[in-house]
Amino acid sequence: MGCGNGKVLPEASKKGYVSVVQSLVAFSKARGDDEPKKRAEKQRSLWFSTSVKNLQPASNSQRAGPHRDNVTKYKDKFDPRVTARYDIRALIGRGSFSRVVRVEHRVTRQPFAIKMMEVEAPEGRQVCASELAVLRRVSHSHVVQLIEVFQFPRRVYVVLELATGGELLDRVVSRGHFTERDATKALRMVLAGVGHLHNLGITHRDLKPENLLYYHPGADSRLLVTDFGLATFGGAGSGISGPDGSIGGDCTGADRSWSLRTTCGTPEYMAPEVLLRKPYSCAVDMWALGVIAYVVLSGSMPFEDDSRTRLYRSIVRGKYSFHGDPWPSVSDLAKDFVQRLLPSDPAARLTADQAIRHPWVVTMAAGSSVKNLHCAGLGRLTSLEGGPRAAAGQSIWSESRTTSSQRVPGASSPSN
Numbered sequence: 001m002g003c004g005n006g007k008v009l010p011e012a013s014k015k016g017y018v019s020v021v022q023s024l025v026a027f028s029k030a031r032g033d034d035e036p037k038k039r040a041e042k043q044r045s046l047w048f049s050t051s052v053k054n055l056q057p058a059s060n061s062q063r064a065g066p067h068r069d070n071v072t073k074y075k076d077k078f079d080p081r082v083t084a085r086y087d088i089r090a091l092i093g094r095g096s097f098s099r100v101v102r103v104e105h106r107v108t109r110q111p112f113a114i115k116m117m118e119v120e121a122p123e124g125r126q127v128c129a130s131e132l133a134v135l136r137r138v139s140h141s142h143v144v145q146l147i148e149v150f151q152f153p154r155r156v157y158v159v160l161e162l163a164t165g166g167e168l169l170d171r172v173v174s175r176g177h178f179t180e181r182d183a184t185k186a187l188r189m190v191l192a193g194v195g196h197l198h199n200l201g202i203t204h205r206d207l208k209p210e211n212l213l214y215y216h217p218g219a220d221s222r223l224l225v226t227d228f229g230l231a232t233f234g235g236a237g238s239g240i241s242g243p244d245g246s247i248g249g250d251c252t253g254a255d256r257s258w259s260l261r262t263t264c265g266t267p268e269y270m271a272p273e274v275l276l277r278k279p280y281s282c283a284v285d286m287w288a289l290g291v292i293a294y295v296v297l298s299g300s301m302p303f304e305d306d307s308r309t310r311l312y313r314s315i316v317r318g319k320y321s322f323h324g325d326p327w328p329s330v331s332d333l334a335k336d337f338v339q340r341l342l343p344s345d346p347a348a349r350l351t352a353d354q355a356i357r358h359p360w361v362v363t364m365a366a367g368s369s370v371k372n373l374h375c376a377g378l379g380r381l382t383s384l385e386g387g388p389r390a391a392a393g394q395s396i397w398s399e400s401r402t403t404s405s406q407r408v409p410g411a412s413s414p415s416n
């Protein structure tokens, strides 16, 4: 979900980051815990102890680990008006400003997820407002569905459809094999969900594999776009008001509007124009999808560096490569798809509607390619989980927004 933590340090010289990072650290201390750190450590040890041959990804509830035994403790924190309607069953996980629990409706016995959001601090309030503004507006089979909301001064309880199928990468790893067909199947669902958001003038701004959840564990499960804590209504024209007063608009055609300026996202998935603090559009989501496509195809990150400064530099330069395994066995069409999502010039990137019609996506859907994308790639996913995701792959956000109609110049191509 929403905001990051104190790990966003190399960028501390940038004014906006400092204030947000400091306030988040202060918020975390005020809560009396160092949860993000603990969570990252837990994930790291979980994944590093997993062998490539016997990949058993942890379910959300396993990740909660010891917290599971503390359900009673969390039950007490829930407002009685919520527990009168829903039976709290288990803790699924925690975000920077939230706890997510599995619940059962007391009458229908239907399972749901409840995201309990702390809204006392301004950051939590803003994340919650973004999340609700989007969820209340969206209804799509590939976007997590809002059921109902209980709003109180200190806490907001967001009842959501329950996703039990795990995260995108968990599934890639747990199956032990992954084909281009599997990749296009997953990407088609994400593109459908993201295309719907963009049609409504919504930019997600934090697309990454952890925010893509399967509805159920079966092979035919829907994949859901989740976590709208950083989402915004960007663009111009439709007059939809975002939680922060921004004006939304259609973001689907070549004539995208360039009106957002807030620096936010998860470093490894951030588009160059965001890092350069240029006005940007929903094309930043398409960049993130390019990174996601690269990851599911290869098990490695296109842009990765322990130093955040160097990471940002490589993103801004648009330098990534198709060297090493499994790229020689990946089809040219798949590489073309990635390339068309990762030009530095956002105007040159495919839109969601164009991407879903890309020949790779279309032909793979119709075809029967079952070529495995190498166990080597899958092995790297385990270290990815312990690496950028756990150590640095946290969302960050800062700064203000303005309206502008500037376009961002410059294109890039990968070194093949």
Ligand SMILES: Nc1ncnc2c1ncn2[C@@H]1O[C@H](COP(=O)(O)OP(=O)(O)OP(=O)(O)O)[C@@H](O)[C@H]1O
Pocket: 001, 002, 003, 004, 060, 092, 093, 094, 095, 096, 097, 098, 099, 100, 113, 115, 144, 160, 161, 162, 163, 164, 210, 213, 226, 227, 394, 395
């Ligand atoms: N509808 C849902 N069904 C099942 N699990 C969910 C659902 N929504 C969120 N989760 C899981 O709950 C956990 C916490 O999610 P949440 O969105 O609150 O925070 P986050 O994105 O993990 O962290 P942060 O807030 O720091 O970005 C995650 O493991 C997430 O996958």
